[in-house]
Amino acid sequence: MMNTPQQVKNPSTSLKSRFITRFLGALTKINAEDPISSPSPTRIFQRYRRIKVASNKSMAYSVRSRRIWSRAMLSRFRSRRSAFSGRRSSVKTTNCTTINVTINENKTAKGGLDMQTDELRELVPGGEAMDVCNLLDETAHYIKCLTTQVQVMRKIVDFCHLSK
């Protein structure tokens, strides 16, 4: 298989391979459960949603619990699963309210940095509870993972085009 002598197994390579394996597995499953021969807009939209979730989930599972953002994302997925059983969790609304309140508080607080990180905190999973150092560190890793996601998905799209 991959027995090129120069190939150094570094963590990012393994992360990429893990993500590829997981994501392709998820795509195969989606394809098997919902064959593309039914092109209704609803079906295609549902498939798009499932693929997007599969992509984010595959990356979060590939990172496992090594990162705050991946742990936050994984627990989000788990709580979403239980929410589908009927319980609508209002946790998300509470968090947004907290963020809005602290924006006003921070006008008197030490750094303008706190206000500036508020938008970032909403974008990075689990960002609301991180201190600034963690936030910046987690953001860097999150960006690296997102770019890997995009890179792999592009390759898959290209591959699909080629094999047509």
Added chain:
Amino acid sequence: MSSRRWRESSRTNISEEQITQLLSTLRQLLPEIPHSHSHKASSAAKVLKQTCNYIKTLHREVDDLSDRLSQLLATIDADSAEAAIIRSLLI
């Protein structure tokens, strides 16, 4: 609320240097955007803003690629795809 204040007091122990270092790590991940005025002195605010924009861009790309995949899906054969993709990405 109280956890926010606790975080603020612990932040005074985090040095400016640490934050600057983390910010420069972030800046290196961001795509090059030719700005006429900002050459070297990218303030923290600018880096954070660019980071937020970049993350939003990446989210949109995942969205867009998911959309395209949803229409292309039938042609995937996972095993051969996996081998080919891993090979092409790791070279």
